[in-house]
Amino acid sequence: MTERREEFQLMANLKRDGDNLSDIARRTQMNWRTVKKYLTSSLPSIERETRVNYNKYMNQINHMVHLEINPTAMFKSLKDLGLNCCERSFTRWFTIKFSAYQDKWSRAYPQPLKNAISYNWTNGLVEGCVNTLRNKKCEIYGRRGFQLLRRKVCLSVMG
Structure with a gap:
């Protein structure tokens, strides 16, 4: 600056x-x-000013904070009420203004959130196998019976 x-x-x-x-x-x-x-123009200011007037929506925001709604859902409902900004600027402002706020999901499941951030392991491989089995079941089981389903699953795992 x-x-x-x-x-x-x-x-x-x-x-x-x-x-x-x-x-x-x-x-x-x-x-x-x-x-x-x-x-x-005049001398540039040090503080970054916001053009959005959040004070109009403070009653709704305080009510949603009391109901422990997450900031994304708050933004969507405020957008329906006429808020004219992007979600990123709203969440930035919200985290500055309500720095101690935690929604009920992050309070209820703190360890899974920490694990998701800390580790890069996922259950994607397992989910992929489950989806493959579901697709095979939908393809075969209804028409030909269990034996054909069994053969199809064994062939897909082997090949």
């Missing part, structure tokens, strides 16, 4: 000395439109 302030001060000084936009742009190696924007 200090570099931006220094650039802004340099442009302001050059403008005060009587240089035009093209000269300032050449000396600062910036586009003339950027120079014009910097010179017509």
